Amino acid sequence: xxxxxxxxxxxxxRYWRSRSRLLGSLGQPLLFLVAMGFGFGPIYQKAGxxxxxxxxxxxxxAMGIIFTAIxxxxxxxxxxxxxxxxxxxxxxxxxxxxMIGRTLGGATVAALQGILVFFIALVVGFRxxxxxxxxxxxxxxxxxxxxxxxxxxxxxxxxxxMHAFPIIMNFxxxxxxxxxxxxxxxxxxxxxxxALMKLNPLLYGVDGLRGALVSGAxxxxxxxxxxxxxxxxxxxxxxxxxxSKVEI
Amino acid sequence: xxQVNNLIKKYxxxxxxxxxxxxxKKGDIFAFLGPNGAGKTTTIKMLTTLxxxxxxxxxxxxxxxxxxxxAVRHSFGIVFQDQSLDDExxxxxxxxxxxxxxxxxxxxxxxxxxxxxKIVELWDRKDDLVKHFSxxxxxxxxxxxGLIHHxxxxxxxxxxxxxDPQTRNHIWSHIKNLNEKExxxxxxxxxxxxxxxxVANQVAIIDHGxxxxxxxxxxxxxxxxxxSLEDAFLALTGNIIRTQEPDGMEMMRLNRRQWHK
Numbered sequence: 383x384x385x386x387x388x389x390x391x392x393x394x395x396r397y398w399r400s401r402s403r404l405l406g407s408l409g410q411p412l413l414f415l416v417a418m419g420f421g422f423g424p425i426y427q428k429a430g431x432x433x434x435x436x437x438x439x440x441x442x443x444a445m446g447i448i449f450t451a452i453x454x455x456x457x458x459x460x461x462x463x464x465x466x467x468x469x470x471x472x473x474x475x476x477x478x479x480x481m482i483g484r485t486l487g488g489a490t491v492a493a494l495q496g497i498l499v500f501f502i503a504l505v506v507g508f509r510x511x512x513x514x515x516x517x518x519x520x521x522x523x524x525x526x527x528x529x530x531x532x533x534x535x536x537x538x539x540x541x542x543x544m545h546a547f548p549i550i551m552n553f554x555x556x557x558x559x560x561x562x563x564x565x566x567x568x569x570x571x572x573x574x575x576x577a578l579m580k581l582n583p584l585l586y587g588v589d590g591l592r593g594a595l596v597s598g599a600x601x602x603x604x605x606x607x608x609x610x611x612x613x614x615x616x617x618x619x620x621x622x623x624x625x626s627k628v629e630i
Numbered sequence: 631x632x633q634v635n636n637l638i639k640k641y642x643x644x645x646x647x648x649x650x651x652x653x654x655k656k657g658d659i660f661a662f663l664g665p666n667g668a669g670k671t672t673t674i675k676m677l678t679t680l681x682x683x684x685x686x687x688x689x690x691x692x693x694x695x696x697x698x699x700x701a702v703r704h705s706f707g708i709v710f711q712d713q714s715l716d717d718e719x720x721x722x723x724x725x726x727x728x729x730x731x732x733x734x735x736x737x738x739x740x741x742x743x744x745x746x747x748k749i750v751e752l753w754d755r756k757d758d759l760v761k762h763f764s765x766x767x768x769x770x771x772x773x774x775x776g777l778i779h780h781x782x783x784x785x786x787x788x789x790x791x792x793x794d795p796q797t798r799n800h801i802w803s804h805i806k807n808l809n810e811k812e813x814x815x816x817x818x819x820x821x822x823x824x825x826x827x828x829v830a831n832q833v834a835i836i837d838h839g840x841x842x843x844x845x846x847x848x849x850x851x852x853x854x855x856x857x858s859l860e861d862a863f864l865a866l867t868g869n870i871i872r873t874q875e876p877d878g879m880e881m882m883r884l885n886r887r888q889w890h891k
């Protein structure tokens with residue numbers, strides 16, 4: 383337990399000590415909220431769908447989370463390049479503990495980032511419908527953070543340097559985000575695309591978050607919860623296995 | 631304590647370690663000497679579970695690093711040749727992280743961290759971020775960290791590289807003390823041959839991935855008819871300057887270059 387704690391604490395200290403990164407990564411969600419929120423707002427309203435900021439808010443919170451989460455996971459590459467990874471790898475701790483410690487650390491950072499985006503959304507005009515459901519929203523924030531930190535980490539165990547990062551950005555993070563229902567309602571997509579989108583864990587994350595914050599979960603909160611929990615466990619399991627194969 | 635039989639490591643074309651065998655007994659201070667690129671670090675990586683061998687057998691404290699990684703990892707401590715500190719943490723936090731990872735009980739941990747940071751003269755800098763340290767300070771911290779837990783076997787890969795004689799003496803007397811009091815087996819590499827002559831009771835010399843000779847420093851001197859171990863070393867390995875073998879990092883760069891061709 384203390385091993386997982388010290389791994390977690392390290393990630394948090396690093397996050398806290400690079401506050402410029404913390405603030406910098408809030409710029410993108412803010413831009414999306416302002417540009418998309420106010421830009422598409424009137425059209426959305428005219429289409430009879432109601433307030434677009436209310437729809438967009440949970441999507442942008444999810445966006446803030448996944449960018450931070452995947453990046454926290456991928457930070458493992460820096461540990462490899464700066465040599466610190468060796469220190470962890472030779473230690474007599476199970477690879478599962480390493481994976482859990484790192485994932486919890488990165489996920490905590492991502493969840494904090496998600497909460498900050500939530501406050502930014504409040505400023506822009508987003509209003510959660512029920513305070514009673516806020517703990518549930520927090521559960522989804524944490525689950526999304528876990529899934530994507532674990533994903534970033536398990537990818538990083540297979541990469542030797544940052545060169546693959548643009549590929550990951552363009553062919554993984556962007557599709558995950560745009561095909562998650564974060565920006566647009568799901569009902570507009572053709573059935574085959576929608577079927578494909580259902581393979582995207584973030585779809586369930588956005589849906590659950592939207593369900594908890596403004597009601598109207600498309601797939602059902604229980605489904606969302608179950609899918610995210612299972613996927614995060616699967617990613618952690620795969621990540622632990624990959625960790626056991628890392629060579630320096 | 632360490633048993634190596636016909637160990638081989640091949641990277642695509644290069645054979646870094648070419649069929650070596652040796653034994654390190656409990657309580658030995660074993661110097662593993664060789665010119666740059668001889669295969670020392672590669673061997674240490676295989677002994678410490680960081681790299682899997684292409685062939686041959688290794689037993690570390692009776693366990694195989696390939697299949698019983700956990701048991702092997704419980705048996706040793708290591709000071710790496712290149713940096714393995716977290717720059718974004720303070721000196722003290724780096725020490726604490728290591729102590730917790732190796733399950734050193736809190737009271738002992740705190741006491742050893744203080745003692746060791748004082749030995750390497752970093753106690754008054756303990757709350758500074760490592761990224762503000764000079765190369766020598768990082769090296770000293772690295773060694774201090776490796777000594778927080780007291781393993782059965784201690785691997786030291788060029789531990790004293792770039793340190794002044796005073797610090798080297800302090801560190802070696804601490805290590806010798808550990809070796810005598812807790813009969814910790816020490817396996818180390820160094821380019822300071824006189825250091826090996828002074829502290830080691832067993833020496834193996836490796837060159838081009840093969841072990842040329844092994845024995846006590848006295849035996850090697852007698853064998854070559856030289857007065858010092860350094861002269862014996864030069865007589866055995868010749869005077870040609872070696873190119874550095876690609877380490878993990880360089881292998882990565884090489885691979886990348888090939889990939890981008």
